[in-house]
Amino acid sequence: MPPEPAPTGRGAALVTGCSSGIGRATxxxxxxxxxRVYATARRPGTLAALAEKGPRPLALDVTDESSMAAAVDEVESAHGAVTTLVNCAGYGLTGPAEEASLDAVREQFETNVFGAARLTQLTLPAMRARGRGTVVNISSIFGRYAVPGGAYYHASKHxxxxxxxxxxxxxxxFGVRVALIEPGPVRTRFGERFVAGFRDEAEGTVPEGDPxxxxxxxxxxxxxxxxxxxGRSLAGAFVVEPEDVARAVVRAADARRPRARYRVGLxxxxxxxxxxVLPDRAFDAFVRRQFPVP
Structure with a gap:
């Protein structure tokens, strides 16, 4: 299958986490x-099918300084600057807050927060020099509130x-715009890891004696x-597709004055x-009705 037509020249876009889901769709x-899209992933081999459609594959590990610097250098060498940075890479650490390994929590923040922050630092000097650029960060509804079982993932999005x-x-x-994308649940492989955090990975069951x-x-x-x-839950009724999130990213990237936040899905x-609008106690009651609680 031949690649899709070449882009028309809106500048270079660097997108993280493109092996699947939101990153790939974006x-x-x-x-x-x-x-001119540089689609990145830790393992560039996972981008082969995407590359056939036009985006250029590039190795980038958001937890590795040299990998991030090399990716930014490659784009800037070809185009002078990253015009649009989209920080998509991330995953959800789940399970009770009491039982989480702090090493796992640090890894969560390295990927979801520090990687995005460092890539932004690396791309900003050239954006400032050009007097334009856009940073789009993929957040979540859980960047605005939190529910049981996702304390550290939600903290990373906050x-x-x-x-x-x-x-x-x-x-x-300096002419640089920053936008947040806040989707509800998205039908991607992200959900598999999110669900696995509630289970014992070795057995697929809950360990005996777990409070x-x-x-x-x-x-x-x-x-x-x-x-x-x-399902009949509020969340289950309104799951969105990766393409819905990608459309919001394009709107933010192409807008002359993007909104600070783009909510995706009802x-x-x-x-x-x-x-x-709700007081804390009333919102807690809403969460207890809609989400599992201990």
């Missing part, structure tokens, strides 16, 4: 919108939102239905608004 959507809010004000005088055993069982079943778009629009 790379393809930006290419079709006319950007951190990404705070980073983006401060950055947006700092770089605006959170019943919570783990219900959490695994609940999120498995969510990411399949099944669940994102409704629950984030609820969090804004």
């Amino acid at each position: 790379a393809l959507a930006l290419h079709r919108a006319g950007h 951190a990404l939102e705070a980073f983006s809010d401060a950055l947006r004000l700092e770089v605006a005088p 959170y055993g019943e919570f783990r069982r219900r959490g695994a079943a609940y999120y498995e239905r969510i990411f399949r778009g099944e 669940l994102a629009r409704t629950t984030i608004q609820l969090r804004r």
Whole structure:
């Protein structure tokens, strides 16, 4: 199958986490919108099918300084600057907060927060020199509130939102825009790892004597239905596709004055608004009705 037509010249876009899901859909959507897309992943071999459609594959590990610097250098050598940086790489660490390994928590933040922050630092000097550029960070509805079983994943998204809010004000005088994308549940392989955090990975079952055993069982079943778009819960009824998120990224990247936040899906629009208007006690009651709790 021949590659799709060459882009029309909106500048170079560097997208992380493109081996599947939101990153892959975003790379393809930006290419079709006319950007020169560098689609990245830790293992470039996973990008072969995507590369056939036009985006250029590039190795990039957001937890490795030399890998990030090399990727940015390659794009800047060819185009002078990264015009659009899209920080998609990330995963969800799940399970009870009490039981999480702090090494696993550090790894979560290295990927979801520090990788995005360092890539932004690496690309900003050339953006500033050109007087233009856009940074798009993929957050989540859980960047605005948190529910049981996702304390550290949600904390990483809260951190990404705070980073983006401060950055947006700092770089605006240089012509650089910053936008956040806040989707609800997305039908991707991300969900598989999210669900696995509620289970014992070796056995696929909950260990005996786990004080959170019943919570783990219900959490695994609940999120498995969510990411399949099944069930009667509010979340299960409004799962979105990676392409829905990608369209929001393109809108942010192409806008002259992008919004600070783009909510993707009805669940994102409704629950984030609820969090804004409800007192904590009332919102806690809503969470208890909609999500598994211990």
